[in-house]
Amino acid sequence: MASKKTSANKYTVPGLSLKAGRRVAVILQGRLYALNDLQLTLKHAHWNVVGRDFIGVHEMLDPQIELVRAMIDETAERIATLGMSPNGLPGALVRERAWDDYAVGRASTTEHLAALDIVYDGVVSSHRDALAATGALDPITEDMLIGQTAKLELFQWFLRAHLENSEGTLSHEGAETEKTAAARAKK
Numbered sequence: 001m002a003s004k005k006t007s008a009n010k011y012t013v014p015g016l017s018l019k020a021g022r023r024v025a026v027i028l029q030g031r032l033y034a035l036n037d038l039q040l041t042l043k044h045a046h047w048n049v050v051g052r053d054f055i056g057v058h059e060m061l062d063p064q065i066e067l068v069r070a071m072i073d074e075t076a077e078r079i080a081t082l083g084m085s086p087n088g089l090p091g092a093l094v095r096e097r098a099w100d101d102y103a104v105g106r107a108s109t110t111e112h113l114a115a116l117d118i119v120y121d122g123v124v125s126s127h128r129d130a131l132a133a134t135g136a137l138d139p140i141t142e143d144m145l146i147g148q149t150a151k152l153e154l155f156q157w158f159l160r161a162h163l164e165n166s167e168g169t170l171s172h173e174g175a176e177t178e179k180t181a182a183a184r185a186k187k
Helices: 018-048 054-081 090-096 109-135 139-163 178-186
Strands: none
Touching: 018 054, 018 090, 018 109, 018 139, 054 109, 054 139, 109 139, 109 178
16 A cells, blocks of 8 residues: 655656656555565564574574665665655554554464565565556666565565475465464464
């Protein structure tokens, strides 16, 4: 969900209409909210993961957090380049997002990884939607989103590699919520 309160300038990048520049910036504002939420969620899991494989998962999350933070900066700067004012304030994120807070507190590595897999499902899917919406409007933004989506998909694979058995089944198969995924992975 994109913010309707993002302030607009009266310019955008050369070769892009003002209307198209604003449309792309509004789409990117939604990505900015999602990425900010993702990095906070990953850090929360990093602090609250316990049990077997703790150190491996704890240390696996930090590089993901750093790369997502770089995506946040890249996205905000693209919004500004398009002539809009990026909004990274927490109140706006909470007000404008279409999802709830991460549902898992202190929990085992498998519980957090399964719950984070559901989070990545949402972020990757919505990044792909943004990619489809911006592709015909702005190939520069499309390229940025392609690179980000590739990294997000790779991160999700890292999580899934911990949750998959030798037959290729995920421990939380069929779960649609973070809590359900965590409960199924715990078994």
